[in-house]
Amino acid sequence: MKICIFGAGAIGGYMGVKLAQAGADVSLVARGPHLAAMQEKGLTLIEESGESTVKVTASDNPSDLGPQDYVIVTLKAHSVPPVVDKMQPLIGENTTIVSGVNGVPWWYFHKIGGPLEGTRLSTVDPGNAQWDGFGPDRVLGCVVYPAAEVSEPGTIKHIEGNRFSLGEPDGSKSDRALALSKALASAGLKAPVRPRLRDEIWVKLWGNLSFNPISALTHATLDVLCTDPGTRAVARGMMVEAQEIAEKLGVKFPIDVDRRIDGGAAVGAHRTSMLQDLDAGRPMEIDALLGSVHELGKVTQTPTPTIDTVLALTKLRAKTAGLYA
CATH class of the missing domain: 1.10.1040.10 (N-(1-d-carboxylethyl)-l-norvaline Dehydrogenase; domain 2)
Known part of the structure; x- marks a missing residue:
């Protein structure tokens, strides 16, 4: 299972370290001094139990990483539409986009049923960039609960929480949702699959x-x-x-x-x-x-x-x- 975390700041970096420690094939997309520090020294996580550093595969160019099984998006919501085109090298035929972004998600009305089925929200997806560039059938929802911060480039300080609730737009417990839940659980994270995300x-x-x-x-x-x-x-x-x-x-x-x-x-x-x-x-x-x-x-x-x-x-x-x- 290949997992790419796109936007490996505080939350993405925290998840990345935990997955790497569990032996997952995980890569991180970041930028600036934070990326440079990760590439040079690895990524450090400070937790209540202590401090650890892991070597990580990190880049600012998705073409370096290739198609993934899961792309977990942990950017700020307004930062996603402008980079949809840049993310395309990560997306293969069976890639799942995990939307770990705050607020009302762009896919909210996908498979909701009823008269509003397929409604698109311009406030979170201007120009339908994500709806057209990812495709709503690829999406797996995620509600992010942990709190963390980048205390300095290449270093993440975990503050509290370790739950990432997952959910299919149609509420089903799909194979892809259960597989990711298992991978996150093996990394010491809580990842329940919710029927009513x-x-x-x-x-x-x-x-x-x-x-x-x-x-x-x-x-x-x-x-x-x-x-x-x-x-x-x-x-x-x-x-x-x-x-x-x-x-x-x-x-x-x-x-x-x-x-x-x-x-x-x-x-x-x-x-x-x-x-x-x-x-x-x-x-x-x-x-x-x-x-x-x-x-x-x-x-x-x-x-x-x-x-x-x-x-x-x-x-x-x-x-x-x-x-x-």
Whole structure:
């Protein structure tokens, strides 16, 4: 089994080290100083149990790596459409694209059934780059739960979590899903195959679509924005609107809104990924986490006044920082 991780930053690098340690035939696509460090010294993973370094096959040119059985995409959502053409050398006749990207996935309406079957989302797949360039039949969904960071080029610091939930768009327990689950499990990672992966997508998105933009606008950490009465009310309003959309699409939420917000508060003084990107001058995942839900509101004819307001403010904040095109 040949596995390529495309976008081997914090999460992709963490997965790559674990797979390499288990003896998997894994390769990594990265760039810049991080790639140079991996090529020169190997990839180092710092965990609570200690530090380890593995030699890895890493390149910025997919043509060096050839066709794969699985290509696991761990880029930021907005970074994927521009590199679909570059990824083609990795894709053979039976290659599976594992979409480990935050937010509403581009394949969301593939094999969902009903009148919205095949609907395409311009916010996460402008120009249908992924739908046409990968093909939705190749996709295997993945919800990423671990937290990690690149502490320096060539070094990944694992913070918490080791679960990567997998799921077919049609909910089946396919051979390809089970085979990848087994490979990840052999590397010490949890990789359950879920029949209702979209439910998990929404529970994670529920927090991301509200906490991330509010933190970017206020610079508050999770414990503060989830307990301050004003920002908690804004987050709650956004989540209620999102829940109405999701339930129209058949999603079942295992917890209620207030418990989800309390869960965010319990994380403590955490700076969300969108706030970290803003401070670091990196493009922010506005369309995947928030614009996509606004678009789904139109698709399902669901009013989203709170989401629309926060989206407009967050877009302008990003534009003034030169971080949104």
